[in-house]
Amino acid sequence: MKADNLVIVESPAKAKTIEKFLGKDFIVKSSFGHIRDLAKKNLGIDIENNYEPAYIVPTDKKKVVDELKKLAKTAKTVWLASDEDREGEAIAWHLYEVLKLDAEKTRRIVFHEITKDAILNAVENPRFIDFNLVNAQQARRILDRIVGFEISPILWRKIKPSLSAGRVQSVAVKLIVEREREIKKFVAESSFRIIAHFEIQNENGSMQILTAELNKRIPTEEAVITLLKSFNEADFKVTDVQKKPAKKSPSPPFTTSTLQQEASRKIGYSVGQTMAVAQKLYEAGKITYMRTDSVNLSNSALATAAEVIKEQYGTEYVKTRKFKTKAKGAQEAHEAIRPSYLNQSHVEGSKQEQRLYELIWKRTVASQMSDALLEKTVIKIQNNKNTELFIASGEVLKFDGFLKVYLESKDDENEEETKSLLPELKTSQELNLEKICAEEKYTNHPPRYTEASLVRKLEELGIGRPSTYAPTISTIQNREYVIKEDRDGGTRDAIEIKLIGGNIKTLTKKENFGFEKSKIFPTDIGSIVTDFLQLHFKDIMNYNFTASVEEEFDNIADGGKVWTEMIDSFYKPFHAVVSKTAEVSEKAKGEKILGKDPKSGKPVLVKIGRYGPLAQIGEAEDEEKPKFASLLKGQSIETITFEEVMELFKLPRTIGKYESMEVIIGIGRFGPYVRHNSKFYSLKKDIDDPLTIELERAMELIEEKRLQDKNKLIKKFDEMPGLEVLNGRYGPYINYEKKNYKIPKTKKPEELSLDDCKEIIEKAPKKKKK
């Protein structure tokens, strides 16, 4: 295949679309993102030589680069069409360098939307590579490398191997750690919410209840009773009625971050899931690009939206808008995330894809619809016994507008503010009191982050980019700095006091609180690393660090600053701190002494060990070796109590005999277990507690595992005892000499002969390790 013009874009899906818009003389290829990166050896930066970067083409990019080289050689003109932002400009430059392009035959073009007009217009208006922008990217890349690769090794030495630190991830973890500490410090307070119920006779004779809330909360039970008594036999009347028009406007179309948030709130996807499903939709040509910080829609999309809305809902529902991006540091290389074809409100595909698509369709369409019009009513109610003021507020939807299609969800749905239609009332109208209820309400601690709300916070701080939100969230979980899980809450008393028929009744109810679903919690390692970094690298950990270096990158991009000078003024003081910290800082183990062992009088402490958090009685220097016990899942150094620690030392414990052999409960490398006849059986996490589990349940676990093992074995051969055909999580497989082999789909596992198995093992591709 030969063509005079080679166009290079970043994404293959984009290449496919664009090729259709351009003529036969054009061949459109993708670079699959960056094609070069800093070498991993020696930082990939020659510090002595004015921060000269050492770029290499990673092995998995060699193939793409070779193909592009070949095509570039025969092309008369090479069009570098990577995105119009810092990273895109750098990609263009790397291509220019690696493909050894001739400046004469190279053109740099950009477009923000994938429409024929935009592309043709771009081709008409080429420019050359903007080296200031490229240098801003180099500064960004090198700063991140320096921060990550100079701090991480300190963590390996001072805390634990394989840990990591970085401009983005370390701050993300800090947000989680700090929020958890705020929550631990938080003390819930309660006060009483007072609600009066009035009976209203409607014109047609039917009865309606009007509820109105006292304009303040009452602090104590005693004060509530005094107050309620003062209402006894009072006459209530309306003292004011106010009606005001109001409106609600739709949210802007989706960006990566808002899509992740809404998909989490409305359909319960993790941010990783959302991106994977969106990727599928994008590749199928159903939505525009899913990694974007822009809320902009193309003019043609706006026009189609107007048509679709007019057709489906009527002209009065159309109101097209151009939204402005508010996110800090947004680079707006793409459109907002929207359906490629707005006239398709549904698409084929998996259930997951359909649900996400519908969400995107609704959000996009709603963003171009009329405001919803409301009438808000506020009614004031007073009485003749005291000066207290009750307020009833209601809301009537006069015109639904965009609400016909879509309403953005909120993170905290606790506030049940169901404002309803109020009866028509006039000033000085008398009201018949039915009852007054006082309910004890507790204040809530600041909410724990979900994956999606953490992304929102990062975006707010200008930290990270659309392409990195999901990977960052998984990095901090993979490093075990944080963990996403459900946690049980507790119950507490909530008092209810009523004034009804002249009597006061008090009732104490139990209410559940504090249950957490899929929330992010810090681990001990996360807290210790955060404290360590905060102590030694306070600048990097500052929430404004990214914003302030971004300002300098902008200066470089504008040509006002030389990138090596910017890096130099960062590196010199930074590296001095690195050297000093490596030398003088203590090993950080998060050690905490909780008390004294009543038996031996030795100190009882908790700390991070090689294999995670542990409790210890006595010290290493003591003559007698210290005793150790691992902490249980869900326990942490920061919150565990002395009593809980002492419980841990009750393990291992013998809980009885089964088949005339001892049954022992312990905690090992892989968590709590039952040991019986020198075999191990795992306790079920979240169900079994090793400290309280009884013999009967342990026997159940043993039998369950035995049954499972029996079902696991499909086939074995007497001639070769080491070879087994087994049933696993991903279906049947062959196990031989500790290695597993896939069974071809053409074969039935039950019918495999020994020779078949040998053949499969022979033919299996050699394991490659990365």
Next chain:
DNA sequence: CAGTGAGCGAGCTTCCGCTTGACTT
């Protein structure tokens, strides 16, 4: 795969931001 927490030393880990596959025990 299941009681390890000492210490030595070789060799490895690690960043952020652009993009998709390859491939699952």
